[in-house]
Amino acid sequence: MSNSKLKSIGQLGKQFSISRSTLIYYDKKGLLKPSSRSEANYRLYTNGDIEKLKLILIYRNGGLSLEEITGLLNSKSGKSTSILTNRLQLLNQEIAKLRQQQQIIVQIIGQSKMLKSTRLLDKDRWVKLLRATGLSDDDMEKWHIEFERAMPEMHQDFLESLGLSQKEIRAIRKQSKQAEA
Amino acid sequence: MSNSKLKSIGQLGKQFSISRSTLIYYDKKGLLKPSSRSEANYRLYTNGDIEKLKLILIYRNGGLSLEEITGLLNSKSGKSTSILTNRLQLLNQEIAKLRQQQQIIVQIIGQSKMLKSTRLLDKDRWVKLLRATGLSDDDMEKWHIEFERAMPEMHQDFLESLGLSQKEIRAIRKQSKQAEA
DNA sequence: TCTAAACTGTATAGCTATAGTCGGGTCAAG
DNA sequence: CTTGACCCGACTATAGCTATACAGTTTAGA
Incomplete structure (x- = not known):
């Protein structure tokens, strides 16, 4: 036209x-x-x-x-559908992989003494960073849950490294454990 | 040793x-x-x-x-921390991108008449596929919410194409709309 | 001891989906 | 007729490998 x-x-x-x-x-x-x-x-x-x-x-x-x-x-629809669903499957795998990578990175940060020695991150900065980075409160909670399930001790260490009090830590860990069930 | x-x-x-x-x-x-x-x-x-x-x-x-x-x-810890937090940020961007791609793919599948014409997918198969692909019920609910917000008509069409009854569709859409608020 | 397999070395091409650069041809305006 | 904006095809570069080719080395068995 x-x-x-x-x-x-x-x-x-x-x-x-x-x-x-x-x-x-x-x-x-x-x-x-x-x-x-x-x-x-x-x-x-x-x-x-x-x-x-x-x-x-x-x-x-x-x-x-x-x-x-x-x-x-x-091609016609038959093949098309399989290409698309295939992609969908792959996407989910990729997302899962990136999720895992997130965890690994967080572990590295928490594990090394970087935090303590350099005192670069306290809780506020950490939360701010994660938020700026696109994580919702919901996502963060999921992290805690996952963290608690996969490696409770490291979870504890990590929270300590952020300078949280034992009281706060207990609260978070308790909540994470409950949510898991 | x-x-x-x-x-x-x-x-x-x-x-x-x-x-x-x-x-x-x-x-x-x-x-x-x-x-x-x-x-x-x-x-x-x-x-x-x-x-x-x-x-x-x-x-x-x-x-x-x-x-x-x-x-x-x-390098020493100062630079290291920035490399790691950088990566964390990038990871979240990438995840967000893949999420978007998911939506696009689903839209394409729903949009085309592939579903209806080939009759390849009914609700059960669809859900099964998504589940196999790693999506939790939670994720699926989020999808509905997002779908409902972004393009309600297509949401309707899509649900119809899966062979759901009008009653079921109304229920899902209503729930999605509520959850949004 | 001889030989063949299994190893090692370097060098090179290929993969994906682009961006950018080269030297040279083409076209419209002034 | 010249200038500048376009176009051509071909080439290079990117990340992180894999795979191949061809040659030398080591090792196991007969």
Whole structure:
């Protein structure tokens, strides 16, 4: 209807905030080949191409690989569903992995004497850091629970290193243990 | 004390389930250079090297880059803390990103007519899939809430596509709306 | 002792999804 | 006709490895 003029690689790139290199790469990979070329061999993208690109970007935002995207664009629903559910599964694995990494990092920080020796972190700073970093109170509680279950002693040490009183520590640990059940 | 014999690259690899190539790579990068070499120029790792490797692997499990690990091994606590808290921050960003990707994928699945046309998924299979994939009931509830807030109509469509009755759908949506507040 | 397997060395290419850079061609405006 | 903004294809770089090739070394068995 409206915009049926052919677009050059630069215009397209600007419109979707993609670099020229990316578009060339997609062309080479066969993911998005412009439907026509100018006399001087310039790439010319049709509206159809643009729609396809929009789809590609949506899929890309879902974290799908270019190979998977190719599959989605070329195949019918049966295969598509499996690609998508596959991705979903992988996503959860990845999230679980990152969660584990979080724990490991926290352990390292708590374990080393860094905290005590440098006195860089007290409770307030620590909580502030975690909050700034995107963790909700809910998430933090889950951490305590997990921490308590996996390594209670270290949990204790860690809380001590943050300068909490024994009373406070007892309260937190008790709560974490209850919540676990 | 016990094991003070020098180890070859192969032995070390086997012990820690690392490939020879990886060790060579670490050597080249300067991350872990064996303290000595045999007459035939074979790499010989001392106990000290092995301890260092253990540390490296711990850090690696925390998802730290080799560059960051190098930093941690060479520097004192001040810098170390910043590297670690940095990583913590990044981890949360990454997790948030993956969360978003999850949502996008689910939207795509729900949006397309794949479900209806192929009839591949009913509620039970869907729930089973999500559960197998590591999502807790808690997580699923959060999804509904988020889904309801972001795009209520699609939420409705999606639930319909799973074959739920209008009654069930009303219940879920109502609950999601309440929880949001 | 000889030989073959199992090891080691270095060097190189490949993987993903881009970003960026090169030298050179093309096009519109002034 | 020149200037500047575009375009071309090809190449390089990124992280963290893996895999391959080819050559020398060590070790186990016959």
